[in-house]
Amino acid sequence: MRTLSPPVGLPALADTDLVGQVARVLTQAVVEGRLAPGSKVVEAGIARELGVSRAPVREAARLLEQQGLLVASPRRGFFVRKFAADDIDDIYDLRLCVERHAAVLAARNLTPETRDMLRRQIDVLHQTADLDDPARQVEEDYRFHRLICEVAANRRLLRLFDDLASELRMVIGLIGRLYDDPHEIARTHEPVLAAIEQGHPERIVAHVDYHIGHAWREVSKLVREIPA
Amino acid sequence: MRTLSPPVGLPALADTDLVGQVARVLTQAVVEGRLAPGSKVVEAGIARELGVSRAPVREAARLLEQQGLLVASPRRGFFVRKFAADDIDDIYDLRLCVERHAAVLAARNLTPETRDMLRRQIDVLHQTADLDDPARQVEEDYRFHRLICEVAANRRLLRLFDDLASELRMVIGLIGRLYDDPHEIARTHEPVLAAIEQGHPERIVAHVDYHIGHAWREVSKLVREIPA
DNA sequence: TAGACGTCGATTGTCGACAGTTTAGACTTG
DNA sequence: CAAGTCTAAACTGTCGACAATCGACGTCTA
Known part of the structure; x- marks a missing residue:
């Protein structure tokens, strides 16, 4: 076969x-x-x-x-696997921890090329927003975050991100529609990239916290609304 | 069978x-x-x-x-698996990221019981130091760090720690003898616990950074000395 | 009628076998 | 003598089979 x-x-x-x-x-x-x-x-x-x-x-x-x-x-x-609200918290808590670190590392390693890659991915996010394809939108969203981890240049960190993402994909699959306004989501990525470009660790962490914390609250809310 | x-x-x-x-x-x-x-x-x-x-x-x-x-x-x-110096850096970089977070969470969740568990484990570290059993010493060392992750109460974080630890065990197995003075190593755990007890995030991070950074440099040096 | 017990089908854990691929070594050739 | 080629052994990927175990259903008993 x-x-x-x-x-x-x-x-x-x-x-x-x-x-x-x-x-x-x-x-x-x-x-x-x-x-x-x-x-x-x-x-x-x-x-x-x-x-x-x-x-x-x-x-x-x-x-x-x-x-x-x-x-x-x-x-x-x-x-x-069955997911409970606790699992969501565990995953996002760890994701936050990891992505903060990844973003700081990415800022340190940032080159004109990698910066352009990140910018282009945000463009893709905006383009995808017009398509009304939630699954695709989620994927492109992850791709942006994954890019940051790639730029961070720590293979284990990247693998961890992939593991967390695969779990989250499942959760989001359960929830179904996630984004009310895809364009707004795309926009919220911009401050993260801006902070990485500027390079102050505190500012980076703050923006990553805000961005991912937003997703955390959103997913958490939806999971609690539609439990198994 | x-x-x-x-x-x-x-x-x-x-x-x-x-x-x-x-x-x-x-x-x-x-x-x-x-x-x-x-x-x-x-x-x-x-x-x-x-x-x-x-x-x-x-x-x-x-x-x-x-x-x-x-x-x-x-x-x-x-x-x-073959380990390169890069791998060591990847692992310790991620470990640092994870354990900082774990320690901060642990401080937040700390109860008299869990505090005593951590203290007792430091005692065990001192007792083990007298035994001249490097493998055991390494295990008890990990047990302390693992306890912190347990107190942090995030299952995924704990699993990640276990994964990293198993990789490090292998590296350390390759190196052979690691600690020059086991008692001194045992002592260097104390400020970490103290910081967790006091509870200021910045102080916790600083002490975790110092403690793990020390191990990082040590292992890194030894691996570079005795490569495959 | 409710609950405990036994039986039977369904499913997992493990095994040995076979085909296709990789590797190592002998042999040939320039 | 070095490099390339061919051959045979070793090993992996996959399969079907069998015994042990689990769960569900039906039966017996109080």
Whole structure:
């Protein structure tokens, strides 16, 4: 078998790596809400549906467990992670801690090239805002934040950001529509970049705090409104 | 088969979970340097040595890959992670970021009970210093820092600390003897706790910075001296 | 009728096997 | 003698199978 056929069409980056493919399909299914939180992930079922054996499915599940999308219960199998309001707080608290640091480092490493990359991404955010595609908007939002982590040039930090983002993607998938006014969200990124360009650590932290704190409160509110 | 026989006697917490056991045995082998950095981890070899099949070994390896102890090269297998000086910097940079935050949170959550736990752990550090058991000393050191993360009460933060610690354990395993004067190290923990008890964020950060920065410089120096 | 017990199907944990790929070593050639 | 080529062994990725275990349903008893 060459490429898995995900229930709904995916980029399907033609990997020869089954485990990676299965992991991607499962991740998509989770963040898109096709696998409801708390529901059981039956190895054989997934394997059959994807036309592979259970071995790659198990390994993929273990991967996603480490990523926090699934939880393993010995002898009972894997379940789609359930999020509580506490989890949101944990994630955002850590994200804030990480992104503050990333932004300060990014300011230190900033070059004309990387600065332009960040600016361009804000432009993309504005352009995407016209598209009325919430999922895309969320992705481009993360891309901006991820860029900051890339510029910070600490691989582990970047990986941590990716892990947190994948958890948040799931939460946001549950919430559904997140942004009332995408353009306004795009605008709120500008002071962050400005602070990074100016380079005062305190100012950077303050703006990152404001920006992410806003998202935190928003997501927190929505999760408390629409709980499982 | 009931309990795996690790090359050298381990606690062997009689789990019925083979994957967990294999992961523990492999971790031990790596941090104790029996598996040299860069060396290949042959699935069948490990499986044979441990009297299990390859499936649990593969899953354990995937776990350790996510933990950063092994790296996977498709179709070529797993290798014991090699550390460069850059890695040390990445790890300590992130650790500093995390522990600053943890300490500030810990101060906020501090109760008489948790304060006593931290104090007692410093006592343990002093007692251990008399034992001339470097591995144990390192473990008790981590336990103190881990306690701070526990008091901080953010599960994800705690997990991140554990991940970083497991990577550092490996590095320190490579270095061998780390502390010249264990008692002095034990003493340097005291200002950190004192700052947490007093509760001024700036002071806390300053002391954490000093304490961890010291370790950072020390480890960094030793790694640069004794590279692969 | 409510609760405890036993049975049966479904699912996981583990295993051995096979095919395709990589690697190491022998052999050839300039 | 060095470099390239070919061959064989070793290893990974994947699969299907089997035993152990868990959960649900039905049955028996008070």
